[in-house]
Amino acid sequence: MHVRRPLSRRTIxxxxxxxxxxxxxxxxxxxxxxxxxxxxALSGQSAKSGEAITRGITLALDKINGxxxxxxxxxxxxxxxxxxxxxxxLVAARELVQREDVAALIGGLDTPVSLAIVxxxxxxxxxxxxxxxxxxxxxxxxxEENYVFRVSAVDEIVDEAITEYLVTKYGAKKxxxxxxxxxxxxxxxxxxxxxxxxxxxEHAGIEKFESNDVDVTPQLTRLKExxxxxxxxxxxxxxxxxxxxxxxxxxxxxxxxxxxxxAGGRFTELAGDSGEKVHFIxxxxxTDPSHPLFVKLQEKFPEIETLADVxxxxxxxxxxxxxxxLAAAIELAGSTDGPAIRDAMYKIEGVEGVIKTYDTPFSxxxxxxxxxxxxxxxxxxxxQIIPLKD
Amino acid sequence: MTLLTTALVTGLGLGAMYGLIALxxxxxxxxxxxxxxxxxxxxxxxxxxxxxxxxRAGLPVIVAYPLTLVGCGLMGLLVExxxxxPFAIRGSDAWLMATVAGGILLDNAVLFTFGNEPRSxxxxxxxxxxxxxxTGVYPQQILIPxxxxxxxxxxxxxxxxxxxxxxxxxxxxxxxxxxxxxxNTTAMISGSFALSAMLAGVAGLLIAPLLSVHSDxxxxxxxxxxxxxxxxxxxxxxxxxxxxxLYGLVEALVTTYLGSSxxxxxxxxxxxxxxxxxxxxxxxxxxxxxx
Numbered sequence: 001m002h003v004r005r006p007l008s009r010r011t012i013x014x015x016x017x018x019x020x021x022x023x024x025x026x027x028x029x030x031x032x033x034x035x036x037x038x039x040x041a042l043s044g045q046s047a048k049s050g051e052a053i054t055r056g057i058t059l060a061l062d063k064i065n066g067x068x069x070x071x072x073x074x075x076x077x078x079x080x081x082x083x084x085x086x087x088x089x090l091v092a093a094r095e096l097v098q099r100e101d102v103a104a105l106i107g108g109l110d111t112p113v114s115l116a117i118v119x120x121x122x123x124x125x126x127x128x129x130x131x132x133x134x135x136x137x138x139x140x141x142x143x144e145e146n147y148v149f150r151v152s153a154v155d156e157i158v159d160e161a162i163t164e165y166l167v168t169k170y171g172a173k174k175x176x177x178x179x180x181x182x183x184x185x186x187x188x189x190x191x192x193x194x195x196x197x198x199x200x201x202e203h204a205g206i207e208k209f210e211s212n213d214v215d216v217t218p219q220l221t222r223l224k225e226x227x228x229x230x231x232x233x234x235x236x237x238x239x240x241x242x243x244x245x246x247x248x249x250x251x252x253x254x255x256x257x258x259x260x261x262x263a264g265g266r267f268t269e270l271a272g273d274s275g276e277k278v279h280f281i282x283x284x285x286x287t288d289p290s291h292p293l294f295v296k297l298q299e300k301f302p303e304i305e306t307l308a309d310v311x312x313x314x315x316x317x318x319x320x321x322x323x324x325x326l327a328a329a330i331e332l333a334g335s336t337d338g339p340a341i342r343d344a345m346y347k348i349e350g351v352e353g354v355i356k357t358y359d360t361p362f363s364x365x366x367x368x369x370x371x372x373x374x375x376x377x378x379x380x381x382x383x384q385i386i387p388l389k390d
Numbered sequence: 391m392t393l394l395t396t397a398l399v400t401g402l403g404l405g406a407m408y409g410l411i412a413l414x415x416x417x418x419x420x421x422x423x424x425x426x427x428x429x430x431x432x433x434x435x436x437x438x439x440x441x442x443x444x445x446r447a448g449l450p451v452i453v454a455y456p457l458t459l460v461g462c463g464l465m466g467l468l469v470e471x472x473x474x475x476p477f478a479i480r481g482s483d484a485w486l487m488a489t490v491a492g493g494i495l496l497d498n499a500v501l502f503t504f505g506n507e508p509r510s511x512x513x514x515x516x517x518x519x520x521x522x523x524x525t526g527v528y529p530q531q532i533l534i535p536x537x538x539x540x541x542x543x544x545x546x547x548x549x550x551x552x553x554x555x556x557x558x559x560x561x562x563x564x565x566x567x568x569x570x571x572x573x574n575t576t577a578m579i580s581g582s583f584a585l586s587a588m589l590a591g592v593a594g595l596l597i598a599p600l601l602s603v604h605s606d607x608x609x610x611x612x613x614x615x616x617x618x619x620x621x622x623x624x625x626x627x628x629x630x631x632x633x634x635x636l637y638g639l640v641e642a643l644v645t646t647y648l649g650s651s652x653x654x655x656x657x658x659x660x661x662x663x664x665x666x667x668x669x670x671x672x673x674x675x676x677x678x679x680x681x
Contacts (some may be wrong), residue, residue, distance in 0.1 A: 044606070047506030181650070208650045212610040214601050215404060217525070218645040221396040238508040238602045245600070249519050249526040250396075269510045270602045 033076035034069075034336055036061075036326065037096030039089050039107035039117065040132075042081035046109050046236060049264045052312040053131050054079060056319030057106060059296055064327045071334065075327060078102060084109070086116035093117045097126050103336035104129065104326055106319065111135030111155075111184040121147045125338035127345065129326055131318035134158060134259070135187040139367040147342055149362055151322040151355075151369045152314075153260065155184075158281050159191030159232075160198075161375050162257035165279070166230040167199065170255040176204035176228030178219060178243055180211060180235035180261075188234040188259060204228035211239045216246040224252055233258040233278065240278070241270035248274045255279075263312050268380045275380055282378045283370055284317035284355050285387055286310060293320065293354050308384040318370075321353035325361065325369065393646050395523035401642030402635060403527070406535035409634020410593045411615035412622065413542060414586035416630045419619070420549075421562050421582040424478065424485055426469050428493030430612020432587045434605060435496065436462050436594025438504050441511045441603045455595055459588045465496075466587025470580050493612070501605040508607075513599035534596050535635075541589065542631040549627075558582065617661055623674020633672055637661075 038057060040050040057077055065074045078100050082089035089108065096102045097120075104127040108114030114133040121128035122143040130138055130150040139150045166172040177192055179185035189206055196203055204226040207219035220243070223231070231254050233243055240261045247254065258280035268275040286294050286307050297316070298304050310316060328351045330336060332344035351358045361369035377388045411433055415425045426432070439461045443454035473488040515530035549555040560568040561578045569575045594608070601607055614637070622633030637657070644656045664672065 043501050043506050205649075210610065212601070212607060214407070214597065215400045215642075217396055217400050218642050219650050221393055221525075222646060222649065225393055238604065241508075241510075241602060245516075249528060251519065251521075251526050265507050266509070270508060 033074045034071070034330065035076050035078055035096075035100055035102040036323070037093070037100060037102035037105045037107075038077055038079040039082050039092045039096065039105060039113070040079070040109045041084040041113070042079065044084050046084050046264060049109055049132060049312050049315050050081075052310070052315030053107065053109065053319040055297065055301060056131065056316035056321075057323045059293065059300060059316070060320045060323035060327070062296075062300070064324070070327050070330045071336075075323075082107075082109070082113050084113060086110075086112045089113035090116045090120060093120055093128075097124055102126070103330060104338075104341060106131060106322055106326070108133045108138070111138065111187060112182060114138045115183065118143075118148050125342070127326065127329070127338060127341045129322045131322040132315055133184075135184060136191060137187065145339075145342070146364070146367055147338065149322075149325075149345055149367045149369070151325060151353075151361075152318045153281055153283055153370065153375065154368050155187045155259075156191040156194070157368075157372050158259055158375070159188055160195045161281060161372050161377075162232060162259070163192065163195035163199070165377060166232070166255060166257045167201075170230055172230030172255065174202055174204045174227055175230035175232055175257075176223030176226065177206045177232045177234075178216065178223065179206065179208055179232075180239055181208040182211075185234055188232075192232050209235070209239065209242070211236065213239070213242060216243050217250060220246055220250060220252065224250070224254075228254065230254060231256045234261065235259075236261045237263075237265035237267050238270060241267060241275065244271035244274050244278060248272065253277075260314060262380065263314060263378075263385055265312075266383065268383055277379075279377055279379050279388055282314045282376045282385065282387075283374055284314050285376055285378060285385055286313045287387065293317070306384075308382070313385065317354045321351075321355050321358070321369070324351055324353055325358060392524050396525045397642040397646035398639065399522060399525050399527055399531075400646075401639035402535060403531040403638070404641060405635035405638020406538040406631075407593060407597055407611065407634075408615050408618045408637055409622075409631040410534065410538040410541065410596070411590055411611055412619040412630045412634055413538075413545065413627055414589040415616060415619035416622070416624055416627055417545065417586045417589070418579075418582045419624045421558055422478070422565075422579045424474055425489070425616075425619075426466070426474070426492075426583060426586060427486065427489040427612070427616070428469060428473075428496060429586070429590050429615060430608035430610070431493035431496040432462055432465065432590030432608070433594040433597065433611050434500065434608035435465055435587075436591030437511060437598035437601075437603045437607060438500055438594075438605070439591070440595045440598060441509055442504065445509070445511070458595060459591045462587045462591030462594075463584040466584040467580055469587065470583035474583070475579075493609075497605045497609070504605060506605070508602040508604040511595075511598040511603050516599045528600065530596070530599050537592065537596060538634070539631060541592070542627040545627040554581075617658070621661060621664060621671050623671025625671075625674045629671070629673025636672070 040053050042050040061075050080092035106129050108130050109132045111133040118141050128148045132152050134153045134155045136156040139148050205223045209216050233256050256278045258278050260281045262280050328348050329341050329344040333340035345362050378385050414429050419425050439458040443449045473492045474485045477485040516528045519526040557573045561575050565575050618634045618637045622630035641657050645653045
């Protein structure tokens with residue numbers, strides 16, 4: 001048993017000092033910032049996506065604070081790295097809420113990390129807005145009071161969209177699935193099976209692979225032998241590249257409709273020229289360097305020289321819009337109280353984001369702001385993501 | 391038919407990689423009964439150094455790759471000096487955790503310095519594919535078993551035929567007596583860790599063009615290679631190589647015929663079963679217990 005020691009003099013002094021600091025702050029009460037917590041993978045394989053989210057939020061905060069902030073207070077971002085690890089993500093979320101006292105959380109880049117944070121967000125009644133992870137159960141989590149919102153793609157809807165694409169564009173009758181072996185892969189296995197069932201179609205097999213697998217040829221050969229006439233691919237950028245390399249080696253030229261994994265990095269460098277044959281979902285693309293948000297990006301981050309330097313534009317746009325929506329909700333709520341912000345999320349009107357203008361984007365039945373109409377099918381050309389031409 | 395040939399070709403290719411990395415475990419284990427559990431990170435180091443020297447510093451391969459191996463060798467010396475020796479001289483087994491920690495440390499150090507984006511190490515040997523029995527193979531995939539088997543044989547010869555090799559053998563048989571006979575035991579042990587890390591570096595350079603270069607690329611390889619080393623019995627280079635091929639083949643055959651969901655369940659299940667029957671591995675000999 002841990003015996004609680006009586007308060008030492010040092011503790012009391014420290015507490016007194018902390019109190020002194022705390023009471024000193026309200027002197028500048030008007031300027032006291034509203035803190036927004038970010039939990040995302042800022043290192044590791046998904047780091048480039050984490051950087052995109054950070055950039056999107058930063059630009060949105062600049063705009064919001066430039067316009068006078070929210071409730072007359074500036075918004076401040078506090079970031080924590082989850083290293084794509086669900087345990088670390090949950091610890092970070094807890095620390096942000098309990099110690100930093102953030103008004104809301106943004107983040108969860110990887111579906112497993114988001115799923116780890118969801119129950120905590122609902123229990124502690126802190127709004128949690130996802131700008132990236134697409135796992136269906138993140139927002140459809142069954143909580144009575146659901147504090148989880150999303151401005152991003154949703155697996156179930158993406159799966160429907162890529163199925164529709166393979167069927168109408170390539171006349172696929174028996175597509176196969178090559179999925180990463182983690183909860184994200186599983187979420188899409190369900191979504192794709194549902195989409196195929198709805199059309200009365202069969203699949204040529206469901207194959208899984210690990211993120212550091214060198215050779216995916218055995219899995220792909222199984223699909224090919226089973227008569228796959230199209231492939232669904234769900235994996236992050238490096239493992240997706242391994243699939244393309246293995247296809248190349250087999251000399252199997254098959255239509256590939258992919259989730260947005262390839263967008264998270266230098267896909268064509270990793271996969272070679274055949275990477276351009278992969279068609280994948282995006283929610284937003286920069287097609288023109290004179291786009292106002294792109295101009296602001298370049299001003300803020302001089303290392304961005306061309307459109308090719310912002311490959312996950314989706315992450316920037318989702319995070320930008322998510323931050324604007326959250327700020328609008330806090331303003332509507334008139335406080336930083338979690339339940340009040342949540343109620344206000346359902347009343348948002350006319351927020352002009354970069355993806356679209358949001359009029360009542362959320363309802364208790366649908367906590368996802370983006371739908372199938374907001375998806376763009378895209379491909380890499382010369383290292384840059386561009387929308388597919390029909 | 392294509393299924394079988396694909397499984398065989400893939401399996402032998404993967405098996406050669408596992409075997410090559412596992413040789414590094416075998417060398418140090420033979421000499422001092424200890425291993426560097428950061429072997430996977432050494433593979434990563436080889437790939438990352440190779441990438442940095444050729445792609446960022448622009449050095450030609452003929453200069454860059456030997457430099458890479460020197461770098462790996464130095465890291466091996468460092469691992470032995472900092473993570474093994476301090477514990478070994480006190481008779482502690484904490485080197486085990488120390489090398490695991492060292493690997494995590496190295497992965498993270500590379501993450502910060504090399505960057506967090508997976509990159510591609512080009513090789514002319516992945517530009518084309520050869521058709522073998524109806525399956526495509528990159529020339530690079532053929533190169534790996536050739537190099538791996540060559541190195542395994544070279545090690546065998548090094549141990550049996552050369553003066554240094556016999557000294558190593560002496561160290562492994564009886565370190566005290568070897569020292570009394572004027573063999574520099576400490577240097578031999580350091581050397582074995584340097585050699586082990588260099589082998590991992592070779593593996594890293596060979597595997598990188600088939601995979602992508604990033605800080606955690608070696609982790610899974612390290613674990614599988616350790617399984618292979620145990621399976622092979624840790625005592626002979628050729629046994630470890632054979633175990634590598636066997637492991638790769640089983641892995642590819644299971645994936646091909648049962649499906650990828652079963653790969654790890656079956657492969658590691660079999661591994662445990664084999665070790666239950668043959669605790670010293672398939673090709674290992676029981677260590678003499680000194681009383």
